[in-house]
Amino acid sequence: MKYDLDLSCINQKELSEIYKYKQYYDRYKRILSRCFLYKFLKKNGYEKRFLNFDYNDFKRPFLLDNKFKFSFSYSDKYILVAISNSVKELGADIENTQNNIDINLLYREVMSIEEIKYFESLIGNVNKQKFFYDVWTIKESYVKALGEGLFIDVKSLDIFDLQKKECIKKYDLDTDYKIAITIIHA
Known part of the structure; x- marks a missing residue:
């Protein structure tokens, strides 16, 4: 496969x-996100020849010997790369x-009792859909x-409890995409 990217930063x-x-598209997004992360880190003092990932028991990548935390997420045409050097953890x-996705079939599988009560109190599919994706992205x-x-x-x-005790930011990228970023400080 030809990707017009310098792949030497990926081991x-x-x-x-x-x-x-x-x-192909899934491979390309992962290569692109790693190349972006590498370029960002190089501009911020990273001195290795390539990204040196290791993985925890749950297959989450992290950088060895580096203070930066990062998180990747992918959805259709978008790549989200969150990076910080001042947090304990980042997602x-x-x-x-x-x-x-039929959210009416799925919401009971992913929501807490309080979230279900709130979801069921909402009027209209648009409000229910917005809340469902807030819950999903935050979690x-x-x-x-x-x-x-x-x-x-x-x-x-x-999510009502999580938003009280953790730093969670929600964004609407446009009318069709939701983003959530969780920052856990030391």
């Missing part, structure tokens, strides 16, 4: 993992709110920040 082990993705998520960014991904029972998390 062979990491490239091999990326090439396991079946879709990010981007989701397309206009996909073909996914939070579990990414913890480094455990979706190995946590997300129904046990409540």
Whole structure:
């Protein structure tokens, strides 16, 4: 495959993992996000020849011997790369709110009891859809920040509580995409 990018910043082990993705677009987004991260780190004093990732038990990548925390997320045509050198942990998520998911079949699988009560009190599918994706992106960014991904029972998390105790930022990229970033300070 030809990617008009300098792949020398990505070690062979990491490239091999990326090439396991079946879709070209999925491979390209992962290569592009890593090249972006590398260029950012180089501008901020990173001196290694290539990104030196290791993975925790839940397959979350982190950089060896580096103070920067980062999180990748992908949705359709977008790549989200969150980077910080002043936090303990960082997680990010981007989701397309206009996909073909039937949120009425799924919300009970991902929401806490309080979130379900609130969801069911909302009037109109647009309001329910907005809230569903707020819940989803916040929870996914939070579990990414913890480094455990979706190995946590997300129904046990409540976004109303999380937003009180953690720094969670929500953004609407446009009318079709939601972003959440969780910052955990030391």
